[in-house]
Amino acid sequence: MSTSILPIPATLLCGFLGSGKTTRINTLIASGELTNALFLVNDFGRINIDAELIESQEDHILRLTNGCACCGIAGNLSAQLRDIRRWPTPPSHLVFEASGIARPRPLMQLLDAAHGFRLEHAETLIDASAFTRHYTDAAVKDIVVDQIREVAQLRINRINWLTEAQREQVLQSIAALNPTAGRTLEKAEKPAATSQASSKARGSGPLVTESVEFANVIDLATLEALLSEATTTLVRAKGLVQANDHAGSYHVIQLAGGRLTRTATRAHQSRALVVIGYPGKDMDRLIASLRAL
């Protein structure tokens, strides 16, 4: 068996959805502390990491998907760890970002037990601004509690989003759950209030609703560009369009909260887009451009 002589040091990052695990990984990458590291991410959505940054560091990212019906990720991780060790050039460090519902203890045990690995560090990240909401949600409370109790290091972020009194209360609750854990407090910028900042650029007054029917298939990239440029004018857009690709595929277009999403669909009964936005020249121009597609 071709096993590297020294075990690969492993870092485990736990924490609920939105607790800042991916940000933490990006920080680790940007700091350049870890060279030739493997980042193993157990996530169910997209990996939100700056790909260019990773490439420049020659680090690897692997996505671990959920396999077993009731065992969570553990079975899958077990097989993955075996594979990694057999790579011709194994990584010099492993950073495992657990999924939001993972309990740390079994993962810490597995990383410790896995031949060729050594658990170096395990921490749980906590979004201070979401702590109370999670802690009072019966569907996730038990998981949040275990995530705090089972590690020796807690990283509590967005602490500056709370008032003084809230901060005291949250920190006390966390300390009551794990009095001996080391704690790192971090601040984070509030999300930019884009709608306020850009309000001057758009018209005002009551919203208008326009419906655009498409007689033809359309170019999705052009449509997306048009809508993306118009996010200050538009409040909402939704509809169904047929693309000019060879399959003539249909897509649901959604714009809400300034975020544009496109989803391929089997629906094919209509080809129309409803747009809701502020009246004015920008809106008129957008409608004209959409009709010209």
Next chain:
Amino acid sequence: MTITAYTAKAIHTMNPSQPVGQCVAIRDGRILGVGPIDEIRRFGEVVVDDRYADKVLVPGFVEGHSHALEGSVWSHLYLGYFDRRDPEGKLWEGLKTPEAVQQRLAAHVDQGAADSPLIAWGLDPVYFDAAPIDRWLLDAVSDTRPIVVIHASLHVMFVNSATIALAGLVDMDLEGIVRDDQGQPSGVLEEFAAMHPVFDALDFDIFEGVSDTRALNRYAQAARREGVTTITDLLNPMSDAAIAALREATAAKDFPVRLVPALNALAWDPQMGSERVQQAIDYNHERLQFGLVKLVTDGAIQNFTARLQWPGYLTGQENGVWNAPPQTFHDMVQHYHQTGLHLHVHTNGDEAVSIILDALDEALTMWPRPDHRHTLQHVQLIRQDQLKRVARLGACLNIFANHIYYWGDVHLSKTLGFDRCQRLEPTASADRMGIVFGIHCDAPVTPISPLFTAWCATTRETASGVTLGEAEKISRARALEAITLGAAYTLRMDDRIGSLEPGKLADITVLDEDPLDSTTSLKDIGVFDTLLSGRSTGGG
């Protein structure tokens, strides 16, 4: 074209307009009609076939929730407590004592290479009174060949000294390695951290080969033998290799069942997952139907991993586990609903049911979609208020009736207690509220046999003979509907299968006795043959 008319002792069509008959006519693989032979002759020349004259014909059974793992797990030695048939029909007697487990292992220990591990599955010592399964018991079989016995739950493993040595367990510091008074491993390994060194040292994976054509063929045979003509594989990876295997296996004209795979949604980015299924739909043919998406929210009640609402578990830990954050399930329901695909959501505990009903409520408010048929799977503990929401949302259920027999005793004494055991698998309530439902086996969790499943729903007897929830029993007729038309509806196939109606595919199950007019227990009625598109699959 030739018209073939099969005569029978009785035919139950599941078609309310023409519920019974003694002759079914088939042309071009479809049902031409059920009725008196003289009426059928008006269509033209008829070839009368009396081979089933003393049998009873019903619509082909539809198993709406099982897994192709049933076709591959039999590569390993069966050690379960209950009698079970392998895909080839060989009966493996249930093992009622630790000695019986030992004897079966001993009988197989000389098969295969001496240095290869002997791997067995299905063992659950909860049924044994005294002696534990440990390394001493396994060493008596062999202390040189590695032996690995996997617990029925897949969460525990029993190993002998040879395996302990190979995996280096003696010096490992892991809480899942159970130890004796001297601090030596007892051979019991709990959960994946402790099982990992064994998988690692012996280099095997119980899920290997799940989606190759051989496993699919064995799976189809196992289903056919129990009268199934349409079967699901309700958690398929839908990798390129898996799709290729599904296409290759079902391309054979004599593949004996229609196969309905569902995408394992948690393994895919939602956008890629929905595109994957939509592309695969182009491969659909009469024996293969893509279009389902499966979400697995929580674990299983008997493993204490299902998510329960208050008061949680009767004994042991307080609550179970999620397979992904509840928010992820919520978002995935929104996404797949919008794509027009058909969701099947594993929800064992009532807390899991609750979050999925919330997600469906929002999806249907934002994106109204009549006749979506999203289906909640298992729903073992679903409450009355939740059933009402299911009805209001137009969702379907597939209820895990077999659980009452296999784990009812455990649920009564260990996991749920008396009151919640009365509402387990509430088929009568679902029926009363007009919810369309199927009942299922979840093979390999329990064996495939729709007649056995129907027996469970009608008698609600546990393995020890206790009746759980008299008020939730359904009639034989309703149970027969659940394993045919009800399940077909949850798969959106009731326009083609599920009843013997003119125009539908001639999928027929041939029984030795009348399930609706017989004193024989449903589970003891023999399956004589099945017809798929009017063609005998070989039994009779």
